[in-house]
Amino acid sequence: MNKTLFTTKTQRAARVFVIFVSLWFILCFAHVNAASALEMMQKVDQQARSHSEQHLGSLEVHDKGGKVLKKAWQSWRTGFGGNSKIIVRFTAPAEVRGVGLLIINHTRGSSDQWLYTPSIQRERRIAPQDRSVRFLGTDFSYEDMEQRDINDSEYELLAEETLTGSSVYKIKATPKKDVRSQYSFLFLWVDKNTWVIPVTEFYTDGKLIKKLFARSVEKIQNIWTPQEFEMQDVRRSSRTIIRLSGVQYNQPVSDDIFTLRSLRSNP
């Protein structure tokens, strides 16, 4: 009887100990994961970092009916991430030539965006409330066009996987509570070798809504640069392919071109 009692007490104590130790390990592991996930994202950020960038771009929007719309543009960026400014000027087709988009990103919070239409010589501000709207009929939203600071999200390393022959980390990025975003969270697959993100999945209210693929990764001026992006809208069954060419980093770009006055000037 006493033995039984003793055995029971010991077993209870052992169980409590095991639970306590397990919990401690879980917490420690999570902390390490969080820390390493952020570090990984910092590496991604670091790898892509440049003072400026410019490129020629083209896009194709494929709707579910098979119709394809094509556009071309030229883009300039100064700064990086949350401190960057971007100007995009459409060059083709002729009917949209001169349409411009100015994005001024901020370290915290949404960016300021203006769209300029030369035919009526008017710029319009894209209000923060409208960031979830599709960007000019593509599968990107205005929010997707922003460059967010990596500190706007919290990261969690979920797993190490193999993706199309490459070793990748699977990371979950959740926008911080004070950051306005249409997305609940994102799954990012980070390439261990290049620190490029080949695949991103976008979730809203727990549902997958979009997938972004980065392809044709080449090292340009020591920066691994994907030269083709494909955004797939799962709900609309449409996709947008963006191809970059003539990518140049760290070229001198005047700050004057990232102003409303410059946007209004019709090159």
Place this chain on the structure above:
Amino acid sequence: MGLWLISFRNFRINWLKNLLTTFGIVLGVAVFFAMRTANLSLREGFRNTLDRVAGKAQLQVTAGEVGLPEELLEKVQRVEGVDMAVPVIEAVVQTEIREEGNLLILGVDFTGDTRLRGYQLEDQSNAEIDDPLLFLAQPDSICLTHEFALRNHIQVGDAITVETALGPRRFAVRGLIAPGDLATAFGGNVAVMDIYAAQYMFSRGRHFDRIDITLQPGIAIDSARSALRRQLGVGFKVDTPDQRGKQMENLTSGFSIGLFLSSLIALLVGVFLIFNSFAVSVTRRRKDIGILRALGATRRQIEWLFIAEALFMGTAGSCAGVAIGWYAARGVISFMDRVVRESYNVSVKTVTVQTSLAFIVLAVALGISASLIGALIPARAAARVDPVLALQKGKFQMLMAGESRRRRLIGGTLLVAALAFSFFAPGAGLTAQYANFILVFVGLALLVPSIAHGLARLLRHPWQRFFGVEGALACDSLIQAPRRTSSTVGALMFSLAFTVSNSTLTVSIKQSFLNWMKQTINADMFVTSTENLASRVFHFPPAMAADLAAVPGVRQVDSVRILNHDYRGNPVLLFSIEMSHFFRRASFILKEGNAGTIERALTGSDAVIVSDNFSYLYNIHSGDTLELATPTGLVRFRVAAVMEDYGSDKGTVAMDRQTYVRHWKDDLVDTFDLMLEPGVSAENVKRLILSRLGLQKRLFVLTNEDFRAKIIAIIDQFFALSYVQIIVAMAVAILGIINTLFISISDRRRDIGIFKVVGGLQRQVRKMILLEACCISLIATLLGVVSGAYLAYFTNRTIGLTFSGWWIPYTFAWSTALLIFPIMVAVGVLSAWYPANTAVKLPLVDALGYE
């Protein structure tokens, strides 16, 4: 049960007469139902469009017609509790497809609007829109509703010509709005375009018409509205879409009430007709009633017999009236649609006739009530039939003895009381005015038999002199039985009274307008942005004044801005012009204030001049301070004077253009008033303006004569519908003449028989009946003209003042009054032709059977 069979027999034998009587109720109810239904449909159509266009918007920010400066948008978006705030521009314009009527173009910001308004854009491949970037890049991009496109065989990629501030422009259809809420607004005639392109195409400068707002979940509308009002200031209105609807209804309230009053006329005339018909029926069926009474039927049973017949005819007539009114409402809607657009600058495209079961029941109940009221006195008279007298051949009982001193006294007293009320309390409240209106009606109705009797006596001598014995006999018929004809005379009198009154009101308004325009709107030429003078869809930039001044022959150019501005919940007219220019060529007709100092007082300062009706409606006088909410805040204006003005039935406030621009931050122009060099041909200048500027801008050049003609056309159009109603009322009254003559012949069968026996010729019988009809028409016309003159005085003095604050000088419509006499005599003769032939063919044996 047996009594019902008697009624059935009566319906079977006298089906034509009963049908004519019922037709009176049918017309009365149809007109009433059509008018009210059209009014209701117009209101519902307007609300429906507002609701559907508003989408999920819980609040809307406006600043009247002046619009909202663009920078206000970000301010609104930052207000706590606001989820989405999207700008809108609305323009109702014509397209090349004239048969479709107007198109409501919504200028929206596509980056957020679809979420708020919940519409889906589609193209042929079911994508959202053909090419959103192209859509925004090209200002000629437009999306039509799927239904509109289908109806007009338009496909994505086609073009449609739309009127813009730059003149007619081809728009490329780059998407379709899928069926849904927005697509059903404005009868489906909705198009969507980019808001900034709309600013450009419809000359809105850097302004929006409205900002639509949705709130964050859990935010109460009232608290958000308070927060917005605090942030934006008094110059901007923050309302729910429903409140905005009410404000627009308020703008057209005068027109709606006018229609309601005139729609009652037809119903009132219907009462007279029923009265007449039942009086006829009682007389005709005197013998049957006598038999029934002799067989034991009680007075009450006889009374109920006639009331039941009235109930049956009233029900049948009302139901038929509702059905006809339903169809007629479509035409009325289209007319009213045009009037409110051209007179009030309110566009409503009402496609469906809107009514409710409650209103159908009300219309039927009114029709039945009219029948019962009309039948009540004859039914009582029937109950009083003496069976002995009724069954004795050759005996005649006057059932509704004509003369009554008491009735005359009451009628006279009521009329004098109404007149005194009109004179001493012209601006009393609406209920008092309605009550007074009823007094006038009842007073006149009570006096009709006595007056008709007196006039018939007066006519007898001249009638005998001109038309011989037939003339005398015709008058005798009226003198002997004044109550037989009084209802017909009454019905005709009221119809004609309204014709004369309406005509007098129109002539008075026209005369006042012309006098006012002669002194105040005396420019040689007007350059407007729209054909419709009330519409302010398009505007001119201020710089255009210089272009016009450069046209050879132009001496002076004045920039006029006219818009509705909310004052104490009413849309008053705000008028601005360069006062220093204005006083060089014109002056105001001052009711208060100093004419010598008015120019100096108004020019460039925070002073205004208000219209006499504004002064009356809001009790604001010269020397007072008027507080107006402007986009720059609440501004206190000194009232320098009160002027005679007919710009708006809600009142007008005029100020110097410089003052307006300073406070409203709006330099757009609606009309340029031009003065020409002496001796210059207006037509030449018009041609020059059109050739120089007409290709760049949408503009209309009107000479002073053109402008006046347009104003007169608007006034005529405003009153046109009431004329239609009066024609219907007259048609009902004519039915009354036919009925009256039938009963007259029936009553006088013996007289006619004797007349024939003693050698009276058929043509003499015919002449006698025709003269009787002429006599009825003449008496009714005379009474109609006199009472019409009084009604017009009443309308001018009381109704006009109550609804609009206007004290319109009285100008009697002599031409209408004089024209009515020959027309009504001709109508009387035509109406009497068939009854006269019936009298001619009356078998002598039947006629003399009594002997």
